[in-house]
Amino acid sequence: MDRKLRRSNFVSFALMLAILTNTLSGKAIAAELITNGSFETGNFTGWTAVNAPGSWHNWTVVSNGFTTGFNSPASPPVGTRDAFQGIAANAGGVYTLSQDVTIPAASTASLTWRHRYQLDHNTFCNGAACGTATYAVQILNTSNVLLQTLYTTTTPPDTVVDTGWFSGIALLNQYAGQTIRIRFRTSVTATFAGPGSLEIDGVSVQSPAIPTSSSALIRGRASTATGVGIPHSVITLTDQFGVTRRALTNGFGIYEFDNVAAGETYVVSITNKQHTFADPTRVVSVDDDVVDLDFVSLF
Numbered sequence: 001m002d003r004k005l006r007r008s009n010f011v012s013f014a015l016m017l018a019i020l021t022n023t024l025s026g027k028a029i030a031a032e033l034i035t036n037g038s039f040e041t042g043n044f045t046g047w048t049a050v051n052a053p054g055s056w057h058n059w060t061v062v063s064n065g066f067t068t069g070f071n072s073p074a075s076p077p078v079g080t081r082d083a084f085q086g087i088a089a090n091a092g093g094v095y096t097l098s099q100d101v102t103i104p105a106a107s108t109a110s111l112t113w114r115h116r117y118q119l120d121h122n123t124f125c126n127g128a129a130c131g132t133a134t135y136a137v138q139i140l141n142t143s144n145v146l147l148q149t150l151y152t153t154t155t156p157p158d159t160v161v162d163t164g165w166f167s168g169i170a171l172l173n174q175y176a177g178q179t180i181r182i183r184f185r186t187s188v189t190a191t192f193a194g195p196g197s198l199e200i201d202g203v204s205v206q207s208p209a210i211p212t213s214s215s216a217l218i219r220g221r222a223s224t225a226t227g228v229g230i231p232h233s234v235i236t237l238t239d240q241f242g243v244t245r246r247a248l249t250n251g252f253g254i255y256e257f258d259n260v261a262a263g264e265t266y267v268v269s270i271t272n273k274q275h276t277f278a279d280p281t282r283v284v285s286v287d288d289d290v291v292d293l294d295f296v297s298l299f
Helices: 003-021
Strands: 028-032 048-050 060-063 081-085 094-102 110-120 133-141 146-155 160-162 166-171 179-188 196-211 215-223 234-239 244-248 254-261 264-271 281-286
Touching: 081 094, 094 196, 110 133, 110 146, 110 179, 146 166, 166 264, 166 281, 179 196, 196 281, 215 234, 215 264, 215 281, 234 254, 244 254, 254 264
Parallel strands: none
Antiparallel strands: 028 196, 048 094, 060 081, 081 196, 094 179, 110 160, 110 166, 110 196, 133 146, 133 179, 215 254, 234 244, 234 264, 264 281
8 A cells, every 4th residue: 555645544543532432521631641742851751762773863852944965954843953863773773762652541631743664765776685674653561562553664675755734633532540661763674774864752641630711723835845825725724533524725825724732732634636735734732822824835
């Protein structure tokens, strides 16, 4: 199955799963369970980072513009920093970045994250001897027993991959009352398969806390790279329990959703038959009005 289609299906599946498993009545302010999810401390406080033997580039917290020369410059989508590692290592090498969280009993919880995976599996090696490289987002118990794989992609030889910034979302209701380990993992089957890079940002696990009836609005604009508004684009707003609303951009490319429940996380996406957008799917936590959730087309 095509990786892009698999990623799209994953988001759709997670949202449908949310509809089936929602046990929450009323709205709530979300409590954040992840520590340092955007790495703005400049280090790995709250996280456990493990580097592969023979690693090409160890886990590092980097700022906007950082590059090794074999990856597009870092562009953290949340804050000014993100977590970065180089994928390439000795055969069998594994990098992991993990954090344990306890999901409150009898509660719902949702995980969101952003990642960008790049790998040049062509420049320095050709053919089967290059092996493969695999990236996965996983849920484990505290004994490192794998419970669920939320996302995975494998890069074969003779390919160059750049996922761009991908937004992931998954419901964690089934782990209520448990302590789980959220893990980002890359592995290679051949020495120095690569070079590459993995960036992680905006990791968040939220669980309802304080009931609230407050509301907000989400507003933005669809435009070309030169600033011309794109009308008749379909904007889809989906909450963490699978409820979906849609809006069309007007003649100036502007859209708006009012009466949006504050204290929740939403997936906002855009489609237009004549335009492809650089970042068509966003994950946004709404505490107050969001008035600049804009989408820019690639052409």
